[in-house]
Amino acid sequence: MITEYLFYFLSFVSLFGAVKVLLSKKPVHSVLYLTLTFFTMAGHYILLNAQFLAVVHIIVYAGAIMVLFLFTVMLLNLNIEGEFPKSAWMKIIATVTGCLLFLTLIGSLKTFELEMINNPNLSQIGLVKNLGKTLYKDYLLPFELSSLLFLSAMVGAVMLGKNEKQ
Amino acid sequence: MEGTIAQLQVIPLNYYIIFCAALFAIGVVGVLVKRNALVIFMSVELMLNSANLLLTAFSAYRNDPAGQIFVFFIMVVAAAEVAIGLALLVVVYRSTKTIDINVLNRLKW
Numbered sequence: 001m002i003t004e005y006l007f008y009f010l011s012f013v014s015l016f017g018a019v020k021v022l023l024s025k026k027p028v029h030s031v032l033y034l035t036l037t038f039f040t041m042a043g044h045y046i047l048l049n050a051q052f053l054a055v056v057h058i059i060v061y062a063g064a065i066m067v068l069f070l071f072t073v074m075l076l077n078l079n080i081e082g083e084f085p086k087s088a089w090m091k092i093i094a095t096v097t098g099c100l101l102f103l104t105l106i107g108s109l110k111t112f113e114l115e116m117i118n119n120p121n122l123s124q125i126g127l128v129k130n131l132g133k134t135l136y137k138d139y140l141l142p143f144e145l146s147s148l149l150f151l152s153a154m155v156g157a158v159m160l161g162k163n164e165k166q
Numbered sequence: 167m168e169g170t171i172a173q174l175q176v177i178p179l180n181y182y183i184i185f186c187a188a189l190f191a192i193g194v195v196g197v198l199v200k201r202n203a204l205v206i207f208m209s210v211e212l213m214l215n216s217a218n219l220l221l222t223a224f225s226a227y228r229n230d231p232a233g234q235i236f237v238f239f240i241m242v243v244a245a246a247e248v249a250i251g252l253a254l255l256v257v258v259y260r261s262t263k264t265i266d267i268n269v270l271n272r273l274k275w
Contacts, residue, residue: 009178018192018212029202034208041215047177048226053234057218060241065211065248072202072252076259091199098195105187114179125231132242134231135238151245159254163260165177 007047014040031069038062050126182223189216203258203265207251214244 017037022028038061045054124130135143187214198208220239225233255265262269 041180094198098191157249157253
């Protein structure tokens with residue numbers, strides 16, 4: 001019972017945060033509301049018994065990505081509101097498009113049956129031990145390739161961020 | 167009997183699908199509505215997050231750890247994407263003094 005209430009509460013808060021990301025005028029407020037959404041997503045992971053993912057999510061998103069966003073906003077002094085007007089017509093069309101996409105995704109639910117094999121409250125696959133076994137046994141090559149991706153991303157970010165005029 | 171009680175207390179998988187679809191739609195609206203490149207990046211993050219949560223939900227309900235490994239890889243790619251994207255944003259800001267994406271239409275034609 002408490003799981004259900006927690007699910008509703010977390011879903012409400014994260015949808016609220018996601019909407020506020022779009023509605024707030026200042027980029028800093030958007031970043032902070034996005035952080036709220038990310039924390040509630042971590043709560044969702046814990047509800048699904050994916051503890052390892054919850055911890056990694058907080059470390060990567062709230063710890064690294066949000067700090068990167070905040071640094072960019074503050075270092076470039078981008079916190080100016082009302083700088084980017086877009087016509088109301090475009091906004092209405094975009095919102096209608098988003099609602100239609102949502103309806104399509106929900107409507108596609110009706111055509112198939114979802115069967116639940118496992119009770120997520122009892123599942124143990126979210127623990128580090130089981131995930132590590134799968135990661136290092138079946139997905140070893142993608143894991144190594146992702147380290148290459150990180151290296152190239154780091155080199156690329158440094159190359160782009162370098163001021164070549166000096 | 168015990169199994170049915172445990173089954174009843176579980177949140178249906180449909181709820182997760184509806185919630186993730188809503189979050190994804192909000193992200194799509196953000197990409198379409200906003201002109202600030204930074205907020206567009208944030209909307210992309212929202213969409214990635216909704217996909218992550220849905221993968222986790224399916225992996226938990228079907229007892230398959232592969233889904234959670236995929237989420238792990240998506241997080242890796244998202245981190246790399248944000249690093250590169252924000253570096254590009256800094257370069258764009260240096261050359262145009264704005265991050266309005268409507269200024270960046272030189273490759274349009």
